Amino acid sequence: MALIGYARVSSVGQSLEVQLDKLTHCDKIYQEKRSGSTLKRPRLDACLDYVREGDTLVVTRLDRLARSTLHLCQIA
Numbered sequence: 001m002a003l004i005g006y007a008r009v010s011s012v013g014q015s016l017e018v019q020l021d022k023l024t025h026c027d028k029i030y031q032e033k034r035s036g037s038t039l040k041r042p043r044l045d046a047c048l049d050y051v052r053e054g055d056t057l058v059v060t061r062l063d064r065l066a067r068s069t070l071h072l073c074q075i076a
Helices: 017-022 042-050 069-075
Strands: 003-009 028-033 056-058
Touching (some): 003 017, 003 042, 017 028
Parallel strands (some): 003 056
16 A cells, blocks of 8 residues: 655646645655646546555645546546
8 A cells, every 4th residue: 555646736837845845755746737727637647547446645735636526526
């Protein structure tokens, strides 16, 4: 069972540093600079492909993962 981190900021000018600092305990971290409203988030896709049964996906805030409750349910 592994801890898998995912960090995202919406624009190139923003920093992932705060999120990455909070995810240092994770075994593997995926990160990207891309708007959450964008349907294509290749690092999120790679993260979800990597997560196995028993692993835990860790995000610093739910809005870094999904834009709405519906989107969160689709990811889950």
